Amino acid sequence: xxxxxxxxxxxxxxxxxxxxxxxxxxxxxxxxxxxxxxxxxxxxxxxxxxxxxxxxxxxxxxxxxxxxxxxxxxxxxxxxxxxxxxxxxxxxxxxxxxxxxxxxxxxxxxxxxxxxxxxxxxxxxxxxxxxxxxxxxxxxxxxxxxxxxxxxxxxxxxxxxxxxxxxxxxxxxxxxxxxxxxxxxxxxxxxxxxxxxxxxxxxxxxxxxxxxxxxxxxxxxxxxxxxxxxxxxxxxxxxxxxxxxxxxxxxxxxxxxxxxxxxxxxxxxxxxxxxxxxxxxxxxxxxxxxxxxxxxxxxxxxxxxxxxxxxxxxxxxxxxxxxxxxxxxxxxxxxxxxxxxxxxxxxxxxxxxxxxxxxxxxxxxxxxxxxxxxxxxxxxxxxxxxxxxxxxxxxxxxxxxxxxxxxxxxxxxxxxxxxxxxxxxxxxxxxxxxxxxx
Numbered sequence: 548x549x550x551x552x553x554x555x556x557x558x559x560x561x562x563x564x565x566x567x568x569x570x571x572x573x574x575x576x577x578x579x580x581x582x583x584x585x586x587x588x589x590x591x592x593x594x595x596x597x598x599x600x601x602x603x604x605x606x607x608x609x610x611x612x613x614x615x616x617x618x619x620x621x622x623x624x625x626x627x628x629x630x631x632x633x634x635x636x637x638x639x640x641x642x643x644x645x646x647x648x649x650x651x652x653x654x655x656x657x658x659x660x661x662x663x664x665x666x667x668x669x670x671x672x673x674x675x676x677x678x679x680x681x682x683x684x685x686x687x688x689x690x691x692x693x694x695x696x697x698x699x700x701x702x703x704x705x706x707x708x709x710x711x712x713x714x715x716x717x718x719x720x721x722x723x724x725x726x727x728x729x730x731x732x733x734x735x736x737x738x739x740x741x742x743x744x745x746x747x748x749x750x751x752x753x754x755x756x757x758x759x760x761x762x763x764x765x766x767x768x769x770x771x772x773x774x775x776x777x778x779x780x781x782x783x784x785x786x787x788x789x790x791x792x793x794x795x796x797x798x799x800x801x802x803x804x805x806x807x808x809x810x811x812x813x814x815x816x817x818x819x820x821x822x823x824x825x826x827x828x829x830x831x832x833x834x835x836x837x838x839x840x841x842x843x844x845x846x847x848x849x850x851x852x853x854x855x856x857x858x859x860x861x862x863x864x865x866x867x868x869x870x871x872x873x874x875x876x877x878x879x880x881x882x883x884x885x886x887x888x889x890x891x892x893x894x895x896x897x898x899x900x901x902x903x904x905x906x907x908x909x910x911x912x913x914x915x916x917x918x919x920x921x922x923x924x925x926x927x928x929x930x931x932x933x934x935x936x937x938x939x940x941x942x943x944x945x946x947x948x949x950x951x952x953x954x955x956x957x958x959x960x961x962x963x964x965x966x967x968x969x970x971x972x973x974x975x976x977x978x979x980x981x982x983x984x985x
Contacts, residue, residue: 854940
């Protein structure tokens with residue numbers, strides 16, 4: 548017995564020592580990686596890289612000198628080389644996120660720097676303002692900006708086809724609403740311009756949004772675990788430069804824009820949901836409560852933020868909104884604009900469509916909104932790729948939800964799903980997906 552016990556003890560001892568050595572090795576590797584992350588954060592901040600701008604012209608104007616680009620290139624190449632020294636499997640969960648973020652941002656910045664260096668070699672005397680396709684290497688620039696804006700490795704051709712699919716999906720929803728009203732097509736679209744759908748009195752508009760707020764807040768716990776968010780104010784917007792949008796969110800305040808035209812009542816529900824709760828105000832409140840690393844604090848991902856806000860509009864009925872077919876229609880009326888803008892954006896900025904071609908595509912797919920067509924076309928020429936963020940991000944989240952519902956069946960919990968999407972801060976979509984299916 549002593550021999551067997553002694554043999555067993557020796558095996559256990561050796562196994563324990565081996566485990567301790569392995570843990571010490573991993574701890575050492577993790578400390579090295581923490582030091583590397585600190586180096587990345589300090590080096591990245593020292594570069595003073597300009598933020599991504601909506602306007603491609605402003606973005607090009609901000610490109611630094613050849614020496615500045617060389618300094619950036621050396622930094623990101625050195626980071627790329629050092630990343631190869633670490634294996635994600637030996638890192639802690641939070642370190643794995645930092646590893647993925649550093650790898651993702653390094654790859655994108657190296658791609659961007661190659662474009663910038665080429666720009667300096669072929670820079671025209673004046674930056675063409677007719678769209679990014681009119682600048683040297685414009686197609687490559689658009690392909691890069693598309694990836695940067697939507698936070699995903701996508702191609703213009705993929706996004707164009709995605710957009711066409713979305714146009715068809717949303718048109719079916721609009722047709723379903725029309726059928727519910729019992730009106731024929733022409734009568735239906737004529738009725739949408741009836742004066743009963745529009746409100747001139749600011750007090751009534753304010754009251755309508757306050758009502759939507761009360762309804763949504765009353766149902767929030769049905770869909771979300773965390774309902775402790777900062778107070779939200781609702782105010783009439785005063786910034787006339789933003790008058791072309793029905794509303795916006797900033798600093799714990801939802802602003803609705805009521806200037807020279809009456810307010811469309813069909814916008815009350817979906818707009819509050821998108822801009823306020825559970826859209827931007829809710830999401831940013833959760834981000835503010837989330838503990839994130841110094842690496843993650845460097846970045847903000849618009850594809851995730853705008854995608855989330857657009858996704859929440861799909862929750863309207865569960866939140867007690869969209870009580871009438873026309874209130875639901877308001878969501879789809881804006882969604883068809885967003886959907887059509889996706890292939891339009893690729894057409895204008897990558898395929899080289901003229902304004903006439905773009906307008907024809909718009910009119911073919913959207914009824915009753917010709918008044919904003921030229922404005923939106925001009926916007927897409929000035930701000931390439933940005934409009935894609937809403938639809939692409941929203942559909943990723945919808946698809947993840949559908950996938951989990953099929954996988955988990957009766958065990959699917961919508962509150963837990965939303966927590967998985969939001970509770971890790973601002974991340975590119977591929978990392979959000981990992982958290983959802985972890």
